[in-house]
Amino acid sequence: MKTFSFGITIWIALTTAAFAHIGDDEKQIEAIYGKPAKVLEEKGSVRKVGYAVGSVAVVVDFVNGISRCEAFAKQDTSALKDDEIQQMLNVSSVENTTWKEEPGKQGDRTWKRSDNKAIAIFPARGTFLTVQDPSYVQPED
Numbered sequence: 001m002k003t004f005s006f007g008i009t010i011w012i013a014l015t016t017a018a019f020a021h022i023g024d025d026e027k028q029i030e031a032i033y034g035k036p037a038k039v040l041e042e043k044g045s046v047r048k049v050g051y052a053v054g055s056v057a058v059v060v061d062f063v064n065g066i067s068r069c070e071a072f073a074k075q076d077t078s079a080l081k082d083d084e085i086q087q088m089l090n091v092s093s094v095e096n097t098t099w100k101e102e103p104g105k106q107g108d109r110t111w112k113r114s115d116n117k118a119i120a121i122f123p124a125r126g127t128f129l130t131v132q133d134p135s136y137v138q139p140e141d
Contacts, residue, residue, distance in 0.1 A: 021092065025066055057073050079126040088129050098113070099113055108121060118131055119131070
């Protein structure tokens with residue numbers, strides 16, 4: 001029952017975000033997710049912002065005001081299940097695209113979107129899914 005109710009919550013929360021995509025600007029993202037819950041980091045041209053969307057936490061990395069990376073997790077940080085990952089991938093698609101799972105490294109799972117404009121990474125620890133521009137590299141400390 002708990003998984004089912006989370007599935008419904010995530011579906012409702014993320015269907016409103018169905019049009020937030022990699023490449024959207026801060027105003028477009030805010031129109032979908034609402035006001036940021038917290039600015040997590042600002043380093044040069046990169047701004048990392050956290051949003052609360054229902055029971056889902058979303059962290060967006062903006063580079064020069066454009067979304068290049070979005071990470072999705074349950075706010076309680078529990079592990080994501082396969083159906084929840086699929087829902088997150090579905091809302092991260094753009095029209096006429098699909099996701100194809102590819103071999104991951106060191107227990108991670110990875111997907112590539114059919115338009116080659118986004119990849120998804122699900123680390124082995126299993127608590128968050130990252131969707132990003134394939135050329136995006138996280139800034140180092």
